[in-house]
Amino acid sequence: MKKIGVLGAGTWGMALARMLCNAGNDVLVWSALEAEIDDLQKTRRHPKLPDMVIPKELQFTKSMEEVCTGKDILLFAVPSVFVRSTTAAARSFIPDGQVIVDVAKGIEPDTLMTMSEVIRSELEKENCEGPHDVKIVALSGPTHAEEVAMDLPTTIVSACEDEATAEMVQDIFMGTAENVTCMRVYTNTDVKGVELSAALKNIIALSAGISTGLGYGDNARAALITRGLAEIVRLGLKMGCVEQTFYGLAGVGDLIVTATSRHSRNNRAGFLIGQGCTPDEAVKKVGMVVEGINALPAAVKLAAQYDVEMPIVTFMDGIINGGKDPGEAAAQLMGRKKKSELPAGNRITYFARILSETL
Numbered sequence: 622m623k624k625i626g627v628l629g630a631g632t633w634g635m636a637l638a639r640m641l642c643n644a645g646n647d648v649l650v651w652s653a654l655e656a657e658i659d660d661l662q663k664t665r666r667h668p669k670l671p672d673m674v675i676p677k678e679l680q681f682t683k684s685m686e687e688v689c690t691g692k693d694i695l696l697f698a699v700p701s702v703f704v705r706s707t708t709a710a711a712r713s714f715i716p717d718g719q720v721i722v723d724v725a726k727g728i729e730p731d732t733l734m735t736m737s738e739v740i741r742s743e744l745e746k747e748n749c750e751g752p753h754d755v756k757i758v759a760l761s762g763p764t765h766a767e768e769v770a771m772d773l774p775t776t777i778v779s780a781c782e783d784e785a786t787a788e789m790v791q792d793i794f795m796g797t798a799e800n801v802t803c804m805r806v807y808t809n810t811d812v813k814g815v816e817l818s819a820a821l822k823n824i825i826a827l828s829a830g831i832s833t834g835l836g837y838g839d840n841a842r843a844a845l846i847t848r849g850l851a852e853i854v855r856l857g858l859k860m861g862c863v864e865q866t867f868y869g870l871a872g873v874g875d876l877i878v879t880a881t882s883r884h885s886r887n888n889r890a891g892f893l894i895g896q897g898c899t900p901d902e903a904v905k906k907v908g909m910v911v912e913g914i915n916a917l918p919a920a921v922k923l924a925a926q927y928d929v930e931m932p933i934v935t936f937m938d939g940i941i942n943g944g945k946d947p948g949e950a951a952a953q954l955m956g957r958k959k960k961s962e963l964p965a966g967n968r969i970t971y972f973a974r975i976l977s978e979t980l
Contacts, residue, residue, distance in 0.1 A: 622647055624647045626692040628696065635766070639679060641793070642676050642679040649680045669908075670767065673770035695711075697724065701725045704736050712752070715744065717754055720789070722757075723757060727915055729919065733926070735812075735820070741757060758786060760777060761819040763879075766884075777807070778807050778809050813860060813862050814863050822876040825879075826880040827888070827891040827913035829880040829891060830888040831940065834893065845880070850867065852933055853867055856924060856927060890913070895947050921935065
């Protein structure tokens with residue numbers, strides 16, 4: 622049995638808290654919203670996960686000190702925009718050597734840091750007494766909370782440069798239900814690639830939703846997923862990430878589920894925008910954080926900084942932050958200059974390499 626503190630009582634935090642509790646761990650959940658804690662304690666239900674029953678063993682607290690003290694793992698499950706402020710509030714209660722697992726997906730727009738980098742930078746801030754040798758794991762993959770809450774088969778990636786820590790988290794999060802594994806965890810040391818995939822796939826999912834809202838079909842959605850992945854890979858390679866990461870669970874796996882599932886808030890928000898809602902109206906109707914919208918400013922800056930062509934990201938920024946008409950943006954995207962799928966000047970060599978790797 623492990624002692625686990627969960628910071629954040631949203632759908633993803635609570636789905637994981639329930640799974641970890643049912644696996645026999647001692648789980649304590651904290652939220653910055655005291656009324657949320659009161660309601661969860663009283664009803665043992667989450668309003669966004671009505672079919673999920675919260676086990677009686679799962680405990681709640683309004684104390685940041687209590688949720689951070691004496692824990693084997695601290696699970697950060699707050700929206701990306703609150704990761705820095707939550708880390709600052711928790712800093713004085715986090716001990717040296719603490720293992721932190723982050724499940725937020727995003728890139729900070731001002732610093733262009735991933736969420737694990739935000740946590741580390743806040744813990745190591747100058748003139749602040751913070752912990753040392755903290756191990757941070759990014760946990761990411763095709764994992765809708767609605768399905769994890771019902772013990773449906775799910776896979777995820779535990780990413781940490783320290784492989785032993787990634788494997789420790791892998792062991793703890795291999796959730797079971799009635800002696801059947803319901804969450805299978807893989808490890809990866811390419812933390813940057815995993816986190817970049819997690820943030821950028823939300824933008825592509827948003828574009829897929831807009832496409833459907835405009836009345837386009839499966840062909841258009843498949844094109845956006847495929848070419849969106851190409852954009853993510855181009856940027857990731859320029860940033861020093863491992864190419865294989867983008868073709869794994871945290872990359873293409875998470876992209877597929879987020880761009881196609883009825884559970885995807887990014888997909889739903891995009892659909893509403895395609896139907897004529899403003900971005901603000903769409904977010905309000907979804908009723909939850911839409912991380913694809915939050916990730917756009919950082920994605921645009923990274924594309925410029927690394928001189929990477931990302932037309933889908935660029936057009937999405939025009940729609941969300943520039944007031945561009947979605948239909949007009951789609952027409953312009955389709956009418957761009959003709960291209961080849963393979964790298965210019967090296968297409969035969971490229972094909973041969975891919976074929977040899979496959980065989």
